[in-house]
Amino acid sequence: MxxxxxxxxxxxxxxxxxxxxxxxxxxxxxxxxxxxxxxxxxxxxxxxxxxxxxxxxxxxxxxxxxxxxxxxxxxxxxxxxxxxxxxxxxVGFLFQSNALYDSMTVRENLEFPLRRHWAKTSREEVDRLVMEVLEHVGLAEAIDMMPEELSGGMRKRIALARTLILKxxxxxxxxxxxxxxxxxxxxxxxxxxxxxxxxxxxxxxxxxxxxxxxxxxxxxxxxxxxxxxxxxxxxxxxxxxxxxxxxxxx
Amino acid sequence: MNKSLFKTFLHETGEISYFTARFFREGFRPRYEFAELFNQCFAIGNKTLGLVGITGFIMGLVITIQSHPSMQAFGAESWLPAVVSVSLVREIVPVITALICAGKIGSSIGAELGSMKVTEQIDAMEVSGTNPFKYLVVTRVFASMLMIPLLVIIADAVGLWGAYIGVNMKTEVSFDLYTNQIFQKLTFGDVIPSIIKSFFFGFAIGIIGCYKGYYTRNGTQGVGRAANSAVVAATFVVFIIDLIAAQIADIIDIT
CATH class of the missing domain: 3.40.50.300 (P-loop containing nucleotide triphosphate hydrolases)
Incomplete structure (x- = not known):
């Protein structure tokens, strides 16, 4: 660097x-x-x-x-x-343990911070934002997976995607x-x-x-x-x- | 009781009182998490309905079969449906249902929140701008307050059906006669207090489960301890509430 x-x-x-x-x-x-x-x-x-x-x-x-x-x-x-x-x-925070919500799919994990802050965001916009961050971390195919199905590196990427979704x-x-x-x-x-x-x-x-x-x-x-x-x-x-x-x- | 145990008890009582006060402070202020409340109501009802139903049925059946010889000895066999229905509705069904829920719901809430705590999921919720107390605690406590009375009503109905089968195993009583005998004796004074106390059972089970889970420490070992102590404490509190409810009913003469 x-x-x-x-x-x-x-x-x-x-x-x-x-x-x-x-x-x-x-x-x-x-x-x-x-x-x-x-x-x-x-x-x-x-x-x-x-x-x-x-x-x-x-x-x-x-x-x-x-x-x-x-x-x-x-x-x-x-x-x-x-x-x-x-x-x-x-301010985004990436936890050491990733802290992905076990009971939610990757999509729901990513949507969770969005619906808190941008309650009036349309469904299409939410889908677009989710796909954008997933593509950025290179895991678009994991959208419907559960956290337990992901490897350590994938979990870290999803956790980072969740952090990024609020820009x-x-x-x-x-x-x-x-x-x-x-x-x-x-x-x-x-x-x-x-x-x-x-x-x-x-x-x-x-x-x-x-x-x-x-x-x-x-x-x-x-x-x-x-x-x-x-x-x-x-x-x-x-x-x-x-x-x-x-x-x-x- | 040794001194440190007494100190721990006082400390725990203080903390749970503060936790309860926070529930009332945050539970009635927006933002309201209706979707999550609905999810929790469904989860609690779905998890326990079968178990509560079967237990209610067995209770009704067993109490009737066991009461029959005594009633027969006093020549009061015809009173069997009325006596069994009153004891089922007033005491046995609400308490047994609450104990089942203390085991099933209390441990489940304690373990779920405990595991969320040790894996930093609660902190993650907080840093994403969600109030985890509202989202996790308030919804679960309200859900158990709403669902346990509903489960008690269902268990009452199933228990009375079990009692009907029990009565018919020994004598022959038509369904019309059976229901007539029940509703001649059973009054709102029997039903309403049992529903009211089951609200308090639900509150106690929800708040204790959430408290134990929310303050879990020491990793996975702590999660097991949280689930276990949630069941023990909730079971104990159910009996205390039952005792208080019986005293209040006695004082205001709902007997």
Whole structure:
């Protein structure tokens, strides 16, 4: 992935001095980051370092104890539920477990977010949008399948299609390639780049898959001990002499 | 009872009270999920109708067969249809139906929501702008409140039919005479309280199943625990509600 940031404009997400703990366990301490428009930002850290907590705070699934989170110019920590629901149309979230609804077909999974937000969308328009995102992820033939009939990679693609159907401006990826074989993982990473090119999205990607990181990252934030330990491009961090950073790249 | 168990009990009671308050807060405010409510009504009715029907029939038949010798000993054989119908309608059918539903519906709701919770499907619903509490909890609780009284009415009818067969196994009673004897004794004071308490049974089964499922923790092991504890808690609460209903009926003299 090139480091060419000429298209990058304003901050899509600004996380300032966020603190989050669960009882005695402090997960995020005075953590700050910003995501520029059109940027792919990877948050890198060990398991249990608070990466998933961070993006759950950004989407409003968790409340930080302290600090502020601005998404597309709106402060979300104090936002009321209706506004939060409206904001979520513009922010997609790809879950690590895919979170496809077991009891629904692929078509119903994709239609679910649509009927919430665009209640007056015609049947033809819904069908067109469903086919468009399915074709984009290369799984048009899976439209009437149940999630249990899909492979891990296919599920990930369908989950991404469900995220894309609302045409979000920002996508939050929670370990998108975890549990996939290297070839499928590479395919998903490439798909993420295609999505960014087609939909002009900004993304925060949580990952420890270094192949995915190398392919997708414009910039990397290292989350260590609940803090932003280092930031830079893949090449900059790879050349770092700091042992804690080097451990990830070796 | 040791101290930590008592603390857990108080904590759980507080949480379920908060969950119930949230149900009332969110259940009567738009947006209303009518399509999902209809789906859940169908699922609950479809899942339990056969079982409830068969159980009602067997209850009617068995109670009649077992009551017959005692009634005969007191020379009150002709009272058999009336006595059996009152005990079936007032107590046996509503409680047995509620217990079956606690097992079937309570565990199913607990396991379904529990598995949705651990696989992040509830979070996915929330991030797609859907209120999962309204979509999953409110619809299921209302559906069990609506369907359990309906199942009780059906089980009453099937139970009385079973009782009719039971009566005819020992003596010969025409269907007209049997229904006359039943409706001479059976009043609205017997039927209405049993329907009202079955609304509360439905509410308790729905809310406990949803609560246990919605707050499932610890992965797949937690799903099993949620389903199991939903059945145990709902069964216990059904008996508590029955006890309270009997006391209220006694106080306001619906006997």
């Amino acid at each position: 090139s480091d060419d940031n000429t298209q990058i404009k304003e901050d899509a997400i600004v996380v300032s001095h966020v603190h989050k703990s669960f009882g005695e366990n402090v997960v995020l301490r005075d953590f700050s980051l910003s995501l520029k428009e059109g940027e792919n930002l990877v948050v890198l850290g060990k398991s249990g370092s608070g990466k998933s907590v961070l993006i759950k705070c950004i989407i409003g699934l968790m409340q930080p104890d302290k600090g502020s989170i601005c998404v597309l110019g709106d402060e979300i920590t104090t936002m009321e539920q209706t506004k939060l629901d409206e904001m979520r149309v513009r 979000p401006k920002i996508i939050l990826y929670d370990e998108p390639t975890t549990g996939l074989d290297p070839i499928t993982g590479k395919g998903i990473s490439q798909l993420m780049l295609n999505v960014q090119a087609k939909y002009n999205t900004s993304s925060i990607i949580i990952s420890h898959d270094m192949n995915c990181v190398k392919m997708t990252a414009n910039r990397i934030v290292m989350l260590i001990d609940g803090k932003c330990y280092a930031t830079g491009t893949y090449d900059e961090l790879m050349k770092s002499g700091d042992k804690r950073i080097k451990d990830f790249f070796d």
